[in-house]
Amino acid sequence: MSADAAESGVPDREIGRAGRLSATLGRTAVTGVIGVVAVFLVAPILLAVVASFAGDWTGILPTELGTLENWKHVLGFSEAVGAQRALGTWSLTIPGTALVVNVPFASLFFSLVVALGGVVVNLVVGVPIAYAVTRYDFRGSGLLNTVAVLPLVPGIILGIAFLRTYPNISTGVALLIGYSLLKVPYMVLAVQSSFEAMDLRQLEESARSLGASWPRTFLTVIVPNAKRGILSGSIICWTLAAAEFNFTYMVYSRNPRPFSIFLYNNITNSSILQTAAAVSLYFLIVAGVTAALQSLGQRGFSIGGAR
Known part of the structure; x- marks a missing residue:
């Protein structure tokens, strides 16, 4: 035992060959596995994007690259058989008038709006629940937390329940x-992780000591400090909602078709190249929305004037 080890009371330990090998190759091995x-x-994903611009795919890799026919078919610019599976247009009659407006890319816009609406509802419901179960210890808080973070029911079961309970919705x-x-x-899980990393009691007491009311403290201090969790939850909820198929398939009744139905139709009834174009379109939309939300998070956001 060395003098330093004797003073500290900790005995020397021989690393050994396995330990030295692990220290030398461990980081390289982990990096390689991640890669x-x-x-x-x-x-x-990259192969699907490349194939969407191909004219043939009979071998291992797609060939005859450079064509836009698959994208024209998916976007509704083609008159080929099966074009009804494209994003298409939706003829909307203005209530009280005989005016008909053709909405292009109806499936895309309809799904964007509905999925974003779902995210807004998730924010209004999920953020207060995450705050309550993190900040306060009350009777039933554990049960509320368990119920909030567990999936309610599978999408197909919820869809059947909606059809039976609200047939005309x-x-x-x-x-x-x-x-x-x-x-x-x-949303609850993502925001709760941000709240757990904060000293909520200290933030509240500091804001209240400066004269802020509780609603103002929550909206201008607590919520902006949890922006990372809020944005992460928003991205996850939007992405999953836009591609939710089981529930959508059960409750869908008429045009415009949700984007998940558009993907299903193109995957099951189109050629592999047109399917690649439809899937690539979904990836591009998800990447665009994610980049927009990430940009919002980097710039920061404000509620009630607090950044």
Whole structure:
């Protein structure tokens, strides 16, 4: 035992060959595993994007690159057979008038609006629940936390329940409510992680000592400090809602078709190249919305004037 070890009371320990090998190759091995996993996950996406511009795919890789026919078919610019599976247009009659407005890319805009509406509902419901179970210790808080973070029911079961209970409900309203119920656990978990990293009591006491009311403290101090969790939850909820198929398939009744139905139609009834274009369109939309929300988070956001 060395003098330093004797003074500290901690005995010397021989690392050994296995320990030295692990210290030398450990980081390299971990980096290599992460790289392999990343390539394994990203490669199919890149291959789908490349195939969407191909004219043939009979071998291992797509060939005859450079064509836009698959994208024209998916976007509704093609007159080919099966064009009804494209994003298309939606003929909307203005109530009280005979005016008909053709909305282009109806499936896309309809799904964007409904999914974003579901995110808003998730924020209104999920953020207060996450705050309550993190900040306060009250009777039933554990049960509330458990119920909030557990998925309510599978999408197909919820869809059947909606059809039996509300047979005349419109598709848009049903999707908005269903998306909110199915995705709120992800919002609660994401925001709760941000709240748990904060000293909520100290923040509240500091704000209240400066004369801020409780609502103002919550909206201008607590919520902006939890922006990372809020944005993460918003991205997750929107992405999952836009691609939610089981519930959407059960409650969908008429045009405009939700984006998940558009994907289903193109995946099951189109060629592999047109399917690649439809899937690539979804990836581009998700990447665009994610980038927009990330940009919002980097700039910061304010509620009631507090940044």
